[in-house]
Amino acid sequence: MELNTIKDAFDRVAKKQKLSTSKSQEVIDQVGHEIEQALANIQSIHDSASPVDQKSILAELKTKLNMVGPHNQLEGSQKELSINLSKFPKVLDKFFNPDISKAYRNVDFDPHIVNQIIASHFYREGLFDIADCLINEAGEPELISLKSHFVEMHRILEAMRTRNLEPALNWASTNREQLKQIGSNLELKLHRLQFVEILQKRGRADALNYARTYLAPFASLHMDEIQKLMGCLLWAGKLDRSPYTELMAPSHWEKLAEELTRHLCTFLGQSYESPLSVAVAAGVEGLPTLLKLANVMAAKKQEWQAMKQLPVPVDLGKEFQFHSIFVCPVSRDQGSEENPPMLLPCGHVLCKQSITKLSKNNTRAFKCPYCPLDASVSQCRQLYF
Amino acid sequence: METLSNGTTASPTATATVVSSATVTAPSSKLTQLAESLKLEHQFLRVPFEHYKKTIRANHRIVEKEMSAVISSVAEAADGDLSREDAVQHLNSLVSRLQGLKRKLEEGSRTEHLQAQRCRARLDHLESADTESLSEWNNTRLTRILVDYMLRLSYYDTAIKLAESCNIQDLVDVDVFHEAKKVIDALQNKEVAPALVWCADNKSRLKKSKSKFEFQLRLQEFIELLAFKSSTECATYKVLFETKQWDYLVDQFKQEFCRLYGMTLEPLLNIYLQAGLSALKTPFCYEDDCTKEDPLSQESFRNLALQLPFSKQHHSKLVCYITKELMDTENPPLVLPNGYVYSTKALEEMAAKNNGKITCPRTGSVYNYSAVVKAYIS
């Protein structure tokens, strides 16, 4: 991006604006000066009976002001400024896409749904005030129901940011069974963090007590881990110089907060990333391609409005890849229930219809188009991604 | 490609360019992707610039107007027959008029300066986008897009709160919309006067774009007048049509306003959401087992995407059911005897943990790791 060119163009505008302002000031001063001069001249007339004098002074002032030519002076500087003012948008048009709505399809988004999505986004980000404000301003009081999901989540995470693990531990113990089912040892990790914290802040005796009460139940399943933590006890007060110094790393807090957030979201039936962020980010990535396409299709506006599938791929980063999509290398068709991907004995994969064609309607053996090994229809297996 | 090749107008070569450029950008580095996304920020620079320009023009008009008033006032005095006292008084009043103008000019130039700073802040913000700290920059972009949405829907308090909470006041157009708010509020109160003032302020620009807005305002004013002093028949007519008519005027105004400032007519949010949902939309999004991480697993997003086209793929993109990671040459897909496919990483890890045994998570069947075969996806 040629930002420097744009900056230079803008600096030229700003410079001309300053020049124009000082020119205006100068002209005002000039005119003011002449008037004041005339004023002084009139006031210095002693013989008040002679009207000719003030008349001639005023006439002289008129001529002088005409000579100053304030209009011409102002116009001159303004003209230069005007040229630069109209140049700058052209520079913008050149470096930026002047109309990003070119690829827009004329469908109305239901504002209630959009508001719901936004309110939900604010709640999940912990922006409770702003979400409440939106609900209020948009007149959608029912959206407040989205709030409750996230209140507890943010209470737990907020406490964790101030190194208070109490709410997180409570949540983990309440959901112990479910966590176990998904093979998570989150609770142990939380206790470990708490143990190290206590050892550092309150010393060996408290840490030992904590370990007896809370870590002991994990001993049978996680012996190694517990032994390591017991080893720490010997280094109370000098943990930073111990072989266990790694346990003090602040990154443990960040990582565990992230893991906890993932679990909280899953248990709430929510995604980890904000769906609004994901959809908008996908839009930012996809829009440039769509705009190029819209330019090519400009003559076929109606088709653009009606097509059921985009005519070209819009490639998004792998973070947006949520589904397995199989495209047959022979027919370029997308795999589906009616036309599923099939594994050939050689390991290559084609769609069912391609195989039907190659085998002349399933009547004979055929050669794989990629490795030319022989295959028969009966040897092909359907794949499930 | 069906849609394009069936047509008669779009040339096939042009289509080919799109396809190839799309494929070229596919494996593009994060850097070119970032550059492409910055090109979408036209409005981000254009709007504050238009605002700046407007202030400059208005300030200049004031100077010009006052100046000619002073000059012609001197000319008048010179041509008349003033007493000495009157002449003194007259010139004194001109001097203080010029002083007033100077103050106004200073005030105006302060505003101009602030607006120039805002333009610079935005240029700096674009410059600050780099691939290292992109996630923060992207978050700010989303906030900017949301503030734009709030402003367009007249949720001003939310817009201001949101901008303040993220400290991005210079990066959003709350000030610009403040001007719109006055007109919209009035129209909603069935008053046309502020809208007419706005039309007068922007006369030349509106004329250039052949706007009919002023005419519509006058017409509405006329209808109101009729309904006010005439029969019940007219009053009924008025009640029937007026609410819709005023809403229509508000919409018209918003469009004229956006056009004047070089904004898109649609909220940025709608534009980005449409593009994003089209790019994400696949038939699989609508299946019951669609992952929660896909926005299209949610009813609200599905609803918005209803009238949007599906995305298209030219090449297979396979995601491991277990790890959700892409299965590519580095992590190739492996096939279990039952036809279910998982990534090498997932199955290797499972085998290592379970003495070489693999349990298919979708069918429960158990196999030896040695029974899996590699699939070649091209």
Ligand SMILES: [Zn+2]
């Ligand atoms: Zn083969």
